[in-house]
Amino acid sequence: MFVSYKWLEEYVDLSGITSEELAEKITRSGIEVEGVEILNDGMKGVVIGHVVEREQHPNADKLNKCQVDLGEGNVVQIICGAANVDKGQKVAVATVGAVLPGNFKIKKAKLRGEESNGMICSLTELGVESKLVAKEYSEGIFVFPSDTEVGTDALEQLGLDDHVLELGLTPNRSDCLSMLGVAYEVAAILGRDVIYPEISYETASEKASDYIQVNVEAKEDNPLYVAKVIKNVKIEPSPLWMQARLMAAGIRPHNNVVDITNYVLIEYGQPLHAFDYDRLGSKEILVRRAANGEKITTLDDKERTLTENHLVITNGKEPVALAGVMGGVNSEVQADTTTVLLESALFEGQRIRTASKDHGLRSEASARFEKGVDPNRVYAACERAAQLISLYAGGEVLEGSVEANTLNIEPAVVTTTVEKINRVLGMNISTEEIKDIFDRLQFETVLDNNTITVTVPTRRGDITIEEDLVEEVARLYGYDNIPTTLPVGAAIPGRLTDYQEKRRKVRRYLEGAGLYQAITYSLTSAEKAPKYALEQSDFTKLALPMSEERSVLRLSIIPHLLDTLTYNLARQNDQIAFYEIASVYLANGENKQPIEKERLAGALTGLWHSHQWQGEKKPMDFYVVKGILDGLFDVLGLTDKITYKQAKRDGMHPGRTAELYMEDVLVGFVGQIHPTVQKELDLTETYVFELALADLLTHHIEEVRFEVIPKYPSITRDIALVVNKDVVTGDIQAEIVNAGGKLLKEVSVFDVYEGDRLEGDKKSVAFSLRYFDPERTLTDEDVTKAHEKVLQQVSEKFGATLRS
Structure with a gap:
């Protein structure tokens, strides 16, 4: 809801309160003000000018040479390219030295050899959105009414010396979808009174009931319908102040009658509709449900096929409006309209929402009916519109109203x-x-x-x-x-649980390692849901999804992280590392809530680091990502618990993927995305991981025990074992650790070789083994005995031989 500060001043005294202060007070009272727009922010030097003469530019077909009176006899020459500029017009002129939106400064210039001292402006050049400019001025300059005083401030005349508050209303506060509703709210905040518009007008001797009768078949959908008839209407532009207020509210001006219905809509929150009485084709208004297959062409010139779920206003035979949503083109108020039938009604919100959704029509009227309007303003809004049509369209309001009323409503107690x-x-x-x-x-x-x-x-x-x-x-x-108090009691609540503390450690570590946190949707498509899932499960489907792309709950975080990478790479952000801690949802049987499990996932691509001065670059690879995870396991005290095993998973590179096990339980995987998937998603070489975070953070960790630094020396032995290429190095290392006994303290791989000096199906893996005993100095005999047991074990298990 856009609220004009100057318009609001008509209903509540705002003296002593600036727009910014008012926005702060409204926000603190529970309705968020998303912003305050100063319509003339930074603009100056724009005045009303009178085009005294206009002639064709001697050197340009599409330019006009205008002599413009700026007031007090100050006539200047301005070159203007607008097709609709003409002699006798009152226009907005940015004088020399003026500043327009975007800090655009007006200077003296020569255009095709002719001097130009200023600029005749269109509304868009003055900061008005093009969609809010009346159609007749959408491709040219704006022309002011002929009685506008020359030399006055054009921004003030256009209502651009205003501040507009944008209210972020929640669905329950539909009462503030009107200026009077906001006035009640502001008056309550400031402790002031609400000033209602005074409504009075003269009526003609004829009665409205002689011209129209109203019947309602769908009484539950339309419990109240009020109609007034106004004759001798003259269709012309609405007053400039009204156009300015409508534009501030986000509504495009059309003509005086239509603008008045929109003005009252914003003022009272009650939608109205004006029919051309002579085009109605009968003396009856019949409100009913549409017949299946019945058609209507709405004001946007689109033919729409109706169903029995839609409510229509008819002339007794054919529809003339889709009730509460949009009028029909067959009864539209046009330039030759002289008699207006004014409608003010109360429609059931769900019925209007159905029609709005079915036809993809979202209007200011339907938005208010859907959320609920005040039934006690139906009559008042109709009277207010009749008053304004009488004032600004020269209409003669016929005596009385014609209504169909089955409304029975009592205020809540x-x-x-x-x-x-x-x-x-x-x-x-x-x-x-x-x-x-x-x-x-x-x-x-x-x-x-x-x-x-x-x-x-x-x-x-x-x-x-x-x-x-x-x-x-x-x-x-x-x-x-509301006072701030501290909790009391034996157990003070408020501290983080162990799980929360560990999760916070995970976030801090990953961000310290250079990853950025991402937050993606929990909803995905049936196609993406099973991809990269750590645990397979049936889908949990939404009963009423927004779209097929958001129809099921995810089983893995990775697909959406890959979408995030694609989005960034398409915008030349090519060094990316994201992580996300979020839930996946495993099906738990029909009509049951899914099982929610927390996961940690990451996606990385591009250069890991680049030192241009030294000429060093490190592209992302498997070992970079593995190193990040190893550091994480070290922070969590799980380094000795986690093992990596080569694996093949759908969508992952067959030779650069590993599964992670914690005491023989699968807790995650890490690796490169399959090249075909990378190509489909327009990704560069990309690595991902996903871990069962809950399993990692709830695993019992032994307390850290410190040992005295050994005072006895250790002995290191290096061995190079020749084995078949298909033997996994990690399996050899695990067997060495098992066979080495108590004296073997560390085992590490320092070389893998495949080449000319080995058979084609063989490889050489070199290990460094460190032996020591904290109680004594080891002898060569002690180490040899343990070492030979290691060699014997790997030979028997893997057929390993020492490389000569």
Whole structure:
């Protein structure tokens, strides 16, 4: 909802409050103000000019040489390229030295040999969005009414000397989808009164009932329909101030009658519609459900096929409007319209939403009907529009209204107690202060000791239960005034659990290692869901998905991280390392909540580091990612618990993928994305990992025990074993550790060789073995005995021989 500060001033006294201060107060009261736009921010030097003469530029076919009076006899020559500029017009002129949006400064210039002292401006050049400019001025300059005073501030005349507050309304606060609704809110915050527009006009001697009758078949969908007839209407542009307010509210001006219905829509929050009475084709309005297959061409010139779920306004035979959404082209108010049938009605929200969704039509009217309008404003809004049409379209309002009314609505009555309010809020607000808050909200209240009975106005349909009243007290008393207290008791809550502390360590480590945290959707498509899943499972499907791309819950985080890499690479961000800690969802049977498991996933591509000065570059590879994970396991105290095993997984490179096991339980995998997948996703060489984080963080870790640094020397022996190429080096290392006994303390691989000096199916793997005994100095005989046992074991298990 866009709220014009100057317009709001008509309904509530804002003296002493700037737009920024007002935005802060509204936000603190519970409705977020997403921003305050200063419409003339940075602009200056734009005045009203009068085009005294216009002639063709002597050296350019598409340029005009204009003599423009800027007031007080100051006539300047301006070269203008607008096709619609002409003699006698009042226009917006940016004078020499003026500043336009984007810090565009106007200077004297020569265009094709002719001097130009300023610029005649279109509305878009003054910062108005093109979609808000009236069609007749969408491709040219804006022309002011002929009675506009020359030399005055053009920005002021256009209402651009205004501030517009953008309210981020939640669905329950539909009452603030109108200027009067916002006025009630602001008045309650500031403790001031709401000023309603005064409605009065003269009526003609003829009666509206002689021109139209209203019948409603679908009474549940349309409990109230009010119609007024206005004759001798003259269609022309609406007043400039009204156009400015509509543009500030995000609505394009059309003509005076249509603009008035939109103006009252924003003012009262009650949608209206104006029919051309003479094009209606009958003296009857019939509201009914559409027949299946029935057609209507709406104001956007699109033919729409209706169903029995749609509500239509008809002339007794054919539809003339899709109720609450958009009018029909066959009854549109046009330039030759002289008699207007004005509609103000109350439609059932779900019925309007169905039509809006089915036809992809989202209008200002449908948005309000869907969320609920105040039934007590239906009549008032109709009278207000009749008054404005009488004033600004010269219309004669016929006496009375024609209506169909089966509405039976009573305001909600909600009871609470002072004790309940204070208990929930943890405060001690007095009865008088609570009553004052309800009085400021203009809620009728009755006090009976500590019991408060509130009669809620129909404009506040969001207040139905006791807790709603508590919220109203809290937000207007001020959330900042809720006292801060410290918890007491034997067990103080608030500390992190061990799991949370470890998870925080994981985040800090990964970010310290150079990875950025990503947050992706939990919802994915049925095609992506099974890819890279650590555990296979049936899908958990949404009953009402937004789209097929968001129809099931994910089984792996990696597919969305790959999408994130693709997005960044397409924007020349080619050195990327992301991680995400989030849940995957495993099916738990039909009609049951899925099992939620927390995972840690990462995706990395590009250069790991680059030192241009030294000419060093390190591209991402398997060992970089493995090193990151090894560092993580060290932080978590799991280094000795994790083993890597070569593996083949769908979508992963067959030779650069490993599964991670913790005490023979699969806890993750790491590796390169398969080259074909990389090509499909337009990725460079990419590495990923996914770990069962819950398993890692809940694993019991032995307390760290420190040992005395041994004072006895160790002995190192290196061996190079020749084995078949298909023998896994990690298996050899594990067997060496098992066979080495207590004296063998460390085993590491320092070389792998395949070449001319070995048979084609053989490889040489070199290990360094370190022996020591913390209690004594080892002899060669001690080490030889343990070493020979190692050699014997690897020979028997793998057929290994020492390389000569």
